[in-house]
Amino acid sequence: MAGGAVFLAGKVAEQPRHLEALCKRYYHLSMAIKAKANPRLQAPPLSKAMLYSLKQHILSAEFQILEELAFEVEVPLPYSSITETCNLLGLESAVSEKLLRIANNFANDSFRTVVPLCKPPQNLANACLFLAARYLNLEVAIQADQETVQIILQLYKTDCNN
Amino acid sequence: MEVCVREIVVHSGEERQEKQEVAFHNEALILIRDLAIALRLSQQVVATAQVYFSKVTYSFSSL
Numbered sequence: 748m749a750g751g752a753v754f755l756a757g758k759v760a761e762q763p764r765h766l767e768a769l770c771k772r773y774y775h776l777s778m779a780i781k782a783k784a785n786p787r788l789q790a791p792p793l794s795k796a797m798l799y800s801l802k803q804h805i806l807s808a809e810f811q812i813l814e815e816l817a818f819e820v821e822v823p824l825p826y827s828s829i830t831e832t833c834n835l836l837g838l839e840s841a842v843s844e845k846l847l848r849i850a851n852n853f854a855n856d857s858f859r860t861v862v863p864l865c866k867p868p869q870n871l872a873n874a875c876l877f878l879a880a881r882y883l884n885l886e887v888a889i890q891a892d893q894e895t896v897q898i899i900l901q902l903y904k905t906d907c908n909n
Numbered sequence: 910m911e912v913c914v915r916e917i918v919v920h921s922g923e924e925r926q927e928k929q930e931v932a933f934h935n936e937a938l939i940l941i942r943d944l945a946i947a948l949r950l951s952q953q954v955v956a957t958a959q960v961y962f963s964k965v966t967y968s969f970s971s972l
Contacts, residue, residue, distance in 0.1 A: 748937070748962060748965060748966070749937045749940045749941045749944065749958075749962060750944065752941055752958040752959070752961040752962040752965075753941055753944050753945050753948070753950070753954070753958045755958070755961060756945075756950075756954045756955075756957040756958035756961060757945075757948070757950055757954055757958075759957060760950075760951065760953055760954045760957060762950055762951060762954055764948045764950070768948065769944070769948060772944055772947045772948060773940075773944055776940055776943050776944055776947065777940065780936065780940065811965070812961050812962075812965050815964065815965045816961065816964060816965075820961075822956070822957045822960045822961070824953060824956055824957070826952075826953070851952075854956075855952060855955070855956070858938070858955070858956045858959040858960065858963075859935060859938045859939075859959065861963065861967070863956070863959075863960050863963070864960065864963055864964060864967065
């Protein structure tokens, strides 16, 4: 399913990648994860038959995702809202650049939570800017939804515990 | 007393399963990120792919 999601997202963003290249990378990455869990595991080289089977799996996953999304492939992302809101804050360019970079990093991580599924992009953008301002000890007037902020922060608490 | 003990066992079993599901989901999202980076895709593609994956996973788990 993960491979199918990347394959489809690449096509939607007009950055398509060859299925074979994607399959090879996917195989090596998933084998690396398995080897991490079991260091004695020796991954076999990717044969032609395995490659063919993996291609079929990814194509089938892509179609399954499309069906599940009802072919609504557009995903509203918070990055443009972050930039617009950051520009409205009237900060010095160096500070603004730093705030923007850190807020974008929080936004990248937030996609590992449920926030992008249940909150609008502006809400997510405000939460990321709020967290970035806190991180940099900046006093800026940003109204952020505290529930969104807490969900994003929970991600770091979980990562620290693992 | 016996009933209470059983309840605790069932609850901890469910909790373990939930933790395993969360760990699996998190691992898959990290795999998506690493795969997209390896293929030199933009951050927007990573985010879009992660949203697709989460939407499908949550719609399956809510069945």
